């Protein structure tokens with residue numbers, strides 16, 4: 001009944017390394033001056049759900065307040081040996097794998113709490129895989145409004161169309177979290193989705 005009076009819970013979900021934290025950081029930095037968490041080229045950098053409350057986003061003279069929720073990357077296979085190639089020591093790699101597995105569980109646990117979810121995908125990778133289909137299917141089943149972001153549009157290998165055609169029934173937006181390309185369109189989509197909450 002009073003749902004509209006509360007801050008909108010905006011979740012960032014997706015596979016590891018897609019740029020969830022980078023995107024959440026850019027938004028938080030723009031409107032609060034602070035970041036939400038650390039970014040790394042090593043997958044599973046985020047291993048706990050992290051928040052930023054009262055992020056007031058202003059777009060075309062309108063203001064909306066969000067609770068931003070950045071989540072650990074979801075994957076079906078977490079192997080400590082994958083971290084060794086990033087020069088992570090064996091003991092640390094094993095710890096990272098253990099925490100990453102817990103992180104996946106945490107992400108899924110928090111799903112039901114979200115008002116809106118941005119699914120962040122790396123547009124240089126084939127979007128049509130089990131993890132992405134499972135995340136999006138789960139959101140749809142819970143009737144949570146979804147925006148699919150095809151991130152890393154600055155990279156030559158990125159293919160926004162491939163993401164659009166993998167999930168034609170959902171809103172898809174290409175952008176670069178790293179360079180801030182297409183952020184205005186992102187805010188427009190988020191404001192539009194917020195009306196469905």
Ligand SMILES: Nc1nc2c(ncn2[C@@H]2O[C@H](COP(=O)(O)OP(=O)(O)OP(=O)(O)O)[C@@H](O)[C@H]2O)c(=O)[nH]1
Pocket residue numbers: 014015016017018019020021022023038039040041042043044045046047071072073074120151152153154155175176177178179
């Ligand atoms: N070229 C390019 N690189 C990006 C972009 N966004 C993120 N990255 C890089 O991708 C890597 C992963 O970024 P993160 O923001 O940590 O990704 P994440 O989805 O939070 O990853 P996890 O926390 O592991 O789930 C880092 O090296 C980022 O600098 C982008 O728009 N363009």
Ligand SMILES: [Mg+2]
Pocket residue numbers: 020021022038039045046071072073
């Ligand atoms: Mg992260």
